[in-house]
Every structure is written in C-alpha cells, then in structure tokens.
Amino acid sequence: MSMLPVLISREEVMRLLQNNDLIPSLESALGMFSKRNGTEVIQPVRTTVPLQKYNGFLGLMPAYIAHEDVLAIKIVSFYQRDKDSDLSAHQATVLLFDPERGNVIAVMDGITITEKRTAAVSAISAKLLMPPKAEVLCILGSGSQAISHYEVFTQMFSFKEIRVWSRRRERAEQFARAVQGPVAVFSSVKEAVEGSDVIITVTMATEPVLQGEWVKPGAHVAAVGACRPDWRELDDALMRKAVVYVDSREGASTESGDIILSGASIFAELGEVINGTKSAQCEKTTVFKSLGMGIQDAVCAKLVFDQWKSQQ
Numbered sequence: 001m002s003m004l005p006v007l008i009s010r011e012e013v014m015r016l017l018q019n020n021d022l023i024p025s026l027e028s029a030l031g032m033f034s035k036r037n038g039t040e041v042i043q044p045v046r047t048t049v050p051l052q053k054y055n056g057f058l059g060l061m062p063a064y065i066a067h068e069d070v071l072a073i074k075i076v077s078f079y080q081r082d083k084d085s086d087l088s089a090h091q092a093t094v095l096l097f098d099p100e101r102g103n104v105i106a107v108m109d110g111i112t113i114t115e116k117r118t119a120a121v122s123a124i125s126a127k128l129l130m131p132p133k134a135e136v137l138c139i140l141g142s143g144s145q146a147i148s149h150y151e152v153f154t155q156m157f158s159f160k161e162i163r164v165w166s167r168r169r170e171r172a173e174q175f176a177r178a179v180q181g182p183v184a185v186f187s188s189v190k191e192a193v194e195g196s197d198v199i200i201t202v203t204m205a206t207e208p209v210l211q212g213e214w215v216k217p218g219a220h221v222a223a224v225g226a227c228r229p230d231w232r233e234l235d236d237a238l239m240r241k242a243v244v245y246v247d248s249r250e251g252a253s254t255e256s257g258d259i260i261l262s263g264a265s266i267f268a269e270l271g272e273v274i275n276g277t278k279s280a281q282c283e284k285t286t287v288f289k290s291l292g293m294g295i296q297d298a299v300c301a302k303l304v305f306d307q308w309k310s311q312q
C-alpha cells in the first residue's frame with residue numbers, strides 16, 4: 001500500500017516556521033554535527049550538477065539526524081538569472097521521509113526554508129562572534145537573503161544603525177522601503193563597510209566585493225554568497241587576516257572559493273564553538289563562511305511538519 005505525502009506550500013511554510021524555534025534547533029544540530037559521531041548525524045557534502053548552458057546549478061542535500069529521527073533531502077537550484085527574470089535565484093523543495101520505512105511523508109517548499117535557516121545560522125555566528133557592543137550592521141546585497149537576514153538580525157539584536165549596499169542603488173532603496181525599520185542606503189561598498197561592526201555579504205558575486213582593508217579590526221563578517229570553488233565575495237587580505245569559522249569543514253574545503261583560493265586556514269566550525277571545544281575569538285576580526293547544510297534543512301522540515309501535524 002502506498003501513502004501519499006502531504007504537500008506543504010510556500011505560504012504554509014512561511015506561517016509554520018518561526019525564527020524563535022529555529023535558533024535552538026539549529027544550534028543543537030550544528031553542535032551534534034561537529035561531534036562527528038558517524039551514526040548520529042549523516043550529511044554528505046552537497047552534490048552539485050553544473051548546468052553551464054543555463055548559468056545554473058542543481059544541488060542535492062540529503063541528511064539524517066538520529067536523535068531527532070529526521071531524514072530529509074533538499075533539492076535546490078540556483079541560477080545567475082537576468083535581472084528581469086520573474087523567478088528568484090534559488091528554487092528549492094524539501095522531501096521529508098519516514099526514516100523507519102523509507103517513504104516520503106511530506107513534500108514542502110524549500111525556498112522559505114533556505115531563506116530563513118541561512119539567516120538564522122548567520123545570526124548564530126553573530127551571537128557567538130561579533131564584538132561586544134556591536135552597533136552598526138551592514139548588509140551587502142539586497143535580494144531574498146538580504147531580507148531574511150535583516151528580519152532575523154533585527155529580531156535578535158539591537159543595532160543602532162543598519163546600512164545596505166547593492167550593485168544597483170535603486171535595488172538598495174527598494175530594500176530599504178520593503179523592510180520595517182530605518183536603513184541607510186550606500187552607493188559605495190567601502191563607505192558602507194567602514195565603521196561597521198557586523199557585515200553580512202549576501203550577493204551573487206563571483207569576484208570579491210568586500211576588501212579586508214575596509215573592515216574595522218574586530219568586526220564580524222557573515223559571508224553567505226560565493227558557494228562555488230571558483231567564486232569569491234571576500235578578498236585575500238580579509239581571508240588571511242580574519243579568524244575563519246565555517247559551518248562544515250568538508251563543505252567549505254570543497255565549495256568555498258574564498259577559502260580554497262585564498263589559502264586561508266579554517267579555525268573552527270560553528271558547532272565546535274557551540275560545543276565549547278573551540279574558542280569564540282570576538283576580540284579579533286572574524287569571518288563566518290556559510291555554505292549551507294542539509295541538516296539545517298532537515299531540522300526546518302521537521303519543525304514545519306510537526307507544526308503542520310499539530311494543526312490538523
């Protein structure tokens with residue numbers, strides 16, 4: 001007998017997935033992952049299929065977390081689209097399985113999950129690594145991730161000033177109008193970055209947009225874009241002067257151009273800081289290089305499904 005999976009739409013995922021629930025669940029999963037107990041968390045490095053002809057990539061992100069008994073896979077595509085495209089850069093679906101029997105129990109939108117969990121993990125990096133009394137937040141990029149990062153960061157922290165820069169100034173202005181609070185729009189990356197305590201890079205850049213010489217000593221950078229081995233968002237100077245943290249060593253060493261091409265060494269995974277086995281060097285300039293992990297999607301899919309079930 002086959003049972004049909006439930007379908008959970010983007011709107012439902014948006015309603016069911018709350019940032020407050022996300023942070024502790026993601027922290028616990030990151031900590032568990034970094035213990036490298038091979039039966040507790042299983043997450044191979046993302047398999048990526050390049051689609052050269054279309055300037056796109058298809059990524060497969062399976063994960064199993066034993067103590068949560070959650071088995072899921074996210075299928076995500078990301079395309080460098082024309083600016084007038086009506087589709088967002090990332091399209092994603094998460095399949096949630098019954099781990100005991102191997103059947104799919106839910107098929108849900110993965111776009112919102114990707115936006116929210118990525119921003120939540122960056123916020124965890126900031127919580128652990130930003131300088132004390134951080135007052136100025138700077139966001140480079142103005143797309144979907146810029147919005148989700150703004151939402152989580154303003155929910156979790158109280159910055160005195162929030163700045164945004166985007167390649168096209170009108171997009172940065174659009175961003176400033178779309179979000180809830182005041183945002184200062186900058187036309188130059190250098191001016192946006194100088195004096196900032198926390199800098200989030202959420203661009204589709206393939207060459208460095210952020211230079212180390214502009215970054216205030218002791219600042220924290222959450223670097224979210226440049227997820228291909230030949231793509232960059234940060235320059236060598238920044239990668240070499242900062243203490244570098246990652247979500248997964250294997251993922252970062254395979255996929256991050258900022259790490260591979262700069263030759264920077266990885267100091268720790270966020271999970272190691274959460275577990276207390278590596279230090280949070282907040283007094284130094286820190287970079288958190290995020291690539292995204294299947295366990296993050298799996299945790300979210302479980303939260304969404306449990307919420308959905310509780311409302312039936």
Ligand SMILES: NC(=O)C1=CN([C@@H]2O[C@H](COP(=O)(O)OP(=O)(O)OC[C@H]3O[C@@H](n4cnc5c(N)ncnc54)[C@H](O)[C@@H]3O)[C@@H](O)[C@H]2O)C=CC1
Pocket residue numbers: 078088089090114118141142143144145146166167168171202203204205206207209224225226227290291292293
């Ligand atoms: N680390 C992770 O877990 C995840 C990372 N990402 C990455 O985050 C980045 C942002 O994603 P979205 O906001 O969804 O994309 P988006 O397409 O909504 O926004 C991209 C932004 O980058 C800007 N941009 C494009 N090309 C640029 C260039 N050459 N130089 C400077 N800015 C440029 C655009 O103007 C826009 O502001 C992408 O690199 C994406 O692959 C996305 C999802 C998860």
Ligand SMILES: O=C([O-])C1=[NH+]CCC1
Pocket residue numbers: 059076078090114227291292293
């Ligand atoms: O984790 C993720 O979903 C992605 N990381 C980079 C592109 C998509």
